[in-house]
Amino acid sequence: xxxxxxxxxxxxxxxxxxxxxxxxxxxxxxxxxxxxxxxxxxxxxxxxxxxxxxxxxxxxxxxxxxxxxxxxxxxxxxxxxxxxxxxxxxxxxxxxxxxxxxxxxxxxxxxxxxxxxxxxxxxxxxxxxxxxxxxxxxxxxxxxxxxxxxxxxxxxxxxxxxxxxxxxxxxxxxxxxxxxxxxxxxxxxxxxxxxxxxxxxxxxxxxxxxxxxxxxxxxxxxxxxxxxxxxxxxxxxxxxxxxxxxxxxx
Amino acid sequence: xxxxxxxxxxxxxxxxxxxxxxxxxxxxxxxxxxxxxxxxxxxxxxxxxxxxxxxxxxxxxxxxxxxxxxxxxxxxxxxxxxxxxxxxxxxxxxxxxxxxxxxxxxxxxxxxxxxxxxxxxxxxxxxxxxxxxxxxxxxxxxxxxxxxxxxxxxxxxxxxxxxxxxxxxxxxxxxxxxxxxxxxxxxxxxxxxxxxxxxxxxxxxxxxxxxxxxxxxxxxxxxxxxxxxxxxxxxxxxxxxxxxxxxxxxxxxxxxxxxxxxxxxxxxxxxxxxxxxxxxxxxxxxxxxxxxxxxxxxxxxxxxxxxxxxxxxxxxxxxxxxxxxxxxxxxxxxxxxxxxxxxxxxxxxxxxxxxxxxxxxxxxxxxxxxxxxxxxxxxxxxxxxxxxxxxxxxxxxxxxxxxxxxxxxxxxxxxxxxxxxxxxxxxxxxxxxxxxxxxxxxxxxxxxxxxxxxxxxxxxxxxxxxxxxxxxxxxxxxxxxxxxxxxxxxxxxxxxxxxxxxxxxxxxxxxxxxxxxxxxxxxxxxxxxxxxxxxxxxxxxxxxxxxxxxxxxxxxxxxxxxxxxxxxxxxxxxxxxxxxxxxxxxxxxxxxxxxxxxxxxxxxxxxxxxxxxxxxxxxxxxxxxxxxxxxxxxxxxxxxxxxxxx
Numbered sequence: 001x002x003x004x005x006x007x008x009x010x011x012x013x014x015x016x017x018x019x020x021x022x023x024x025x026x027x028x029x030x031x032x033x034x035x036x037x038x039x040x041x042x043x044x045x046x047x048x049x050x051x052x053x054x055x056x057x058x059x060x061x062x063x064x065x066x067x068x069x070x071x072x073x074x075x076x077x078x079x080x081x082x083x084x085x086x087x088x089x090x091x092x093x094x095x096x097x098x099x100x101x102x103x104x105x106x107x108x109x110x111x112x113x114x115x116x117x118x119x120x121x122x123x124x125x126x127x128x129x130x131x132x133x134x135x136x137x138x139x140x141x142x143x144x145x146x147x148x149x150x151x152x153x154x155x156x157x158x159x160x161x162x163x164x165x166x167x168x169x170x171x172x173x174x175x176x177x178x179x180x181x182x183x184x185x186x187x188x189x190x191x192x193x194x195x196x197x198x199x200x201x202x203x204x205x206x207x208x209x210x211x212x213x214x215x216x217x218x219x220x221x222x223x224x225x226x227x228x229x230x231x232x233x234x235x236x237x238x239x240x241x242x243x244x245x246x247x248x249x250x
Numbered sequence: 251x252x253x254x255x256x257x258x259x260x261x262x263x264x265x266x267x268x269x270x271x272x273x274x275x276x277x278x279x280x281x282x283x284x285x286x287x288x289x290x291x292x293x294x295x296x297x298x299x300x301x302x303x304x305x306x307x308x309x310x311x312x313x314x315x316x317x318x319x320x321x322x323x324x325x326x327x328x329x330x331x332x333x334x335x336x337x338x339x340x341x342x343x344x345x346x347x348x349x350x351x352x353x354x355x356x357x358x359x360x361x362x363x364x365x366x367x368x369x370x371x372x373x374x375x376x377x378x379x380x381x382x383x384x385x386x387x388x389x390x391x392x393x394x395x396x397x398x399x400x401x402x403x404x405x406x407x408x409x410x411x412x413x414x415x416x417x418x419x420x421x422x423x424x425x426x427x428x429x430x431x432x433x434x435x436x437x438x439x440x441x442x443x444x445x446x447x448x449x450x451x452x453x454x455x456x457x458x459x460x461x462x463x464x465x466x467x468x469x470x471x472x473x474x475x476x477x478x479x480x481x482x483x484x485x486x487x488x489x490x491x492x493x494x495x496x497x498x499x500x501x502x503x504x505x506x507x508x509x510x511x512x513x514x515x516x517x518x519x520x521x522x523x524x525x526x527x528x529x530x531x532x533x534x535x536x537x538x539x540x541x542x543x544x545x546x547x548x549x550x551x552x553x554x555x556x557x558x559x560x561x562x563x564x565x566x567x568x569x570x571x572x573x574x575x576x577x578x579x580x581x582x583x584x585x586x587x588x589x590x591x592x593x594x595x596x597x598x599x600x601x602x603x604x605x606x607x608x609x610x611x612x613x614x615x616x617x618x619x620x621x622x623x624x625x626x627x628x629x630x631x632x633x634x635x636x637x638x639x640x641x642x643x644x645x646x647x648x649x650x651x652x653x654x655x656x657x658x659x660x661x662x663x664x665x666x667x668x669x670x671x672x673x674x675x676x677x678x679x680x681x682x683x684x685x686x687x688x689x690x691x692x693x694x695x696x697x698x699x700x701x702x703x704x705x706x707x708x709x710x711x712x713x714x715x716x717x718x719x720x721x722x723x724x725x726x727x728x729x730x731x732x733x734x735x736x737x738x739x740x741x742x743x744x745x746x747x748x749x750x751x752x753x754x755x756x757x758x759x760x761x762x763x764x765x766x767x768x769x770x771x772x773x774x775x776x777x778x779x780x781x782x783x784x785x786x787x788x789x790x791x792x793x794x795x796x797x798x799x800x801x802x803x804x805x806x807x808x809x810x811x812x813x814x815x816x817x818x819x820x821x822x823x824x825x826x827x828x829x830x831x832x833x834x835x836x837x838x839x840x841x842x843x844x845x846x847x848x849x850x851x852x853x854x855x856x857x858x859x860x861x862x863x864x865x866x867x868x869x870x871x872x873x874x875x876x877x878x879x880x881x882x883x884x885x886x887x888x889x890x891x892x893x894x895x896x
Contacts, residue, residue, distance in 0.1 A: 169490065171735060173456065176494040177308035178258075178739065179343025183498065193530055194634045194647065194736065201339035201371075203740040205528070205634040207646070210737055 009104050010043050012073045015052065018062050019070035024128070029059035071131040076111050077103040078124035083114055085125045089167060095125075119147025119162055119217050148218060150188060150195060151211040158187035159216040161199070166213040175214070178204065186216055251299045251410050252327060253292070256320060256351070257335035258344055259306030260741050262363045264288070265393030266335055267303040270403070287323060294407045302329065310350045310449065311456035311490070321453075324356065328444035331409045333402070335361045338368040338375055338390070341509070345501035346494065352386060353421055354449035357409045359387045361402060366392040367742070372513035380508040394747065421448075422500050424493060427485040431455060434478045438471050455482070456490040520743045527631040528740075537632065544619040545657065546697070553615030554694025562607030574598045590778045601774040605767055608825075609691045613762055614755065616658040616690035621754045625746035629654065630738045637736045643722025644678045644729065645670070646736035652679055656687035659762060661854040663687070664861060674731030680862050681725060681870050684854065685877070686718035688846045695825055696842045706839035706895055713843045713885060721877075769853055773812075786811075800844060800879060801886035802837050803827070809841070810848060836886070836895035844882030847874065 007015070017035050021027045032040050044060055047053040052066030062070055080099035084090040090098060106114060112135040115121075120136045123129055147162040161184050166172045180186075180199055189196040189203065195211040197204055206214075253270075255263045271290030288303040304320040312318045324332065334351055336344040341362065351358045362375060381388040387405040391398035423429065435454065436447040443450065482489055526532045575592040582588040592599045623629060629651055637647030649670055656663035660683045667679040688696060700707040780786030786808075793807030809823030824841055827833055833841065858867040889895055 164491075169488070172488075173311065173490055173494075174308075174737065176491060176498075177311070177346075178737070179308075179340065179346075181343070181498045182495060183502065184343070190525065190528055194528075194637045196528055196634060196740065200342055201373075202337075202343070203524075203742075205630070205637075205647070205736070205738050205740055207637055207641070207736040209735055 015070040015073050019074050029061040075131045076106040078130040081124050147215050149212045150214040153188045159218040162215045162217040252329040253331045254302045254329035255333050261337040262393045263335045269399045271301050310453050332356045333359045335363050338362040338365045342505040346497045354445035359405050362390045365390040374510040376508040431482040533635045549615045550697040553612045554698045557611035566603045566607040595777040597774040601770040605770045612691045612694035617755045617758045621751045627741045627743040630740050644726025646734035656683045658690045660689045664857045678725050703835040706835045709839045710842045800882035836889050840886045847878035
């Protein structure tokens, strides 16, 4: 049976849970009760008919086709989270709620667009991996791959300014006016005691708060050379997530 | 006819100003030194043009006070020509302002300055194709070498005669929501300003974004404006960024058109030196060396030691004063009258001797050292280095510039504190300048006063540093307002040009002397009157108990009283007491600390009132006065208890 392009919220939620439990947490299979409340059995039957879920002795796991579908669903959810938290600066529960609703709308290539907009992020704001889509694989070959805030880079790294984002619009205005503009080339010179960097033929120094606002799309060859160690202290946008979260907590 | 020079900080506007007018505006290698608008006159084909040098500005949509000064000047003063001065190497990021100026319909001349350094680095610029693309005259200059100035004059001259017939260049079209908002906004803007409504509208959109949340007065126009802004924000999340981005895209196209940077090389040595300065492990030792050599050896030993001995001791002590005293006493045989000129506090024997014999050499050596540092590009790197520390006292690294200048003259530094971004930072900086930064004259005297007692000197330095940090940290905690943020442009390191350093030192000296000589004279007259009427002695004796309370001889009262008129005056008074052998090392340390903290001099007080308002000034004085004596008392008690410096 053909899988419809859009499964619907209910089925997608179940696939997502199955993905986190089996693929990410390493469970072999799940009981229906782990996957949802009332009506979950019917949905599971529906998924089994579509060939997305396999059942054995009342325990469920992802079928081959289901894996791909679930990966896409998880990907959409985590992209939506990134979008809300990083770009729109929505905080806490509100971001989670909104992400839950938005994810079901990111079909037909919209997810790819958002993924590209965000610079093909590899982890969600909570630090969980975002399954890569076709656009990510392509981007890996092309230049754009990671967008990281300046304060996470190691000295000597360069890239292109992807976007400047701050909770204080005056600060953005100031940076833009000084010529720290999306699309400009940027190289981090030093990180201590303040962040110093070069844009064009000018050098600037800023504090960590402002450095965090400048998001850099890293160069490809640099990524190869610095793979793993390029970001500072192995903080590869991981655990408890990006810097933005850290700031929200403070 | 008026010509306004505008441009980002540190692009050489002031040098161009000097080249055009022959006047001297202070030129330096750190951003934000032009805090006042300088005016001069240039002669062009027999006509006299007024030339205005403005504080640095990155965009017409402004953020800091100094930027607003420039913007308002452009909007209201209706210059006949605007010369946009840019640093050629950074053309791309500076063209945004050129585009804004073109949008404003003011006649613009683009001056590609510092072209010598660009060419030396291997960067080739095709000015003609840029001229064609922009539709305005483009002139290459090197202010420092005087290159291209004749061409610039000619271009300004042509521009004053109205725009040349040239093909109209289509102005930049913004994305639809912006254009729609502009179209709705333009009829609502007031008439009568010198700049186009399109430009005003764009500035309004960009600034309104930054000041989001500010409500209008509630009349019809402001309601309509709120509507327009609401419509705009529904279709576009950040109009300000969108506008900047589009301008930047255009600037990039234009730069690509006229730049050939295939031969550019990074200047390795300068880069290495720059990194050496901004790394704490090497930068801090370097800073200490600079302080030791510049401040202690050059200003302290050479200026306050050798030169003061020479001028005050030999020239005034041996020749000028005895000669004048003899002369005046013969001409004015009445002591009451002759005391005004040559008595203990006479205009010549005290006023002129202090001003020329003591203060002048100290301040001159300080300004010379400061100008050297300034021109080399060391100060912004110092700002980077100390930002972390300054954040703890409620300031950001940028404040290091007024603070260091304060060691020269606190009054001048209080004026320069205007360049700090928030009111809170300006207030904290003003307080710390008034309280804990000794000016060079005071510093020089204290250094030589205490140099015989290294322990007393150490106690003094520690005390002042502790008060600086403690009061800074406390005010950072107590004062409301936004937290400081730090950004600064790091200009390339340059070898200071001796002519520029000397000229700048001279300009600062002139400012200083014009400001202080009258004060010295007035103070001499005031004291003469005070003594004549007995008021002065009354005040000194009223200070007596206060002096004894902090363990000082009652005679020190006159030094403190004088200290109010000029900080350095007070220190100089101590100098006399110490020479007369009236003070023990402990008393010297206590007196030096109290006098350093004690209220600012009259000139600084006047500037504080002018710059920060009388409430803030009064508050600061109300804190500083009792605090200084409290610290003096505590220090005396502690030293006595410890039996130190008996």
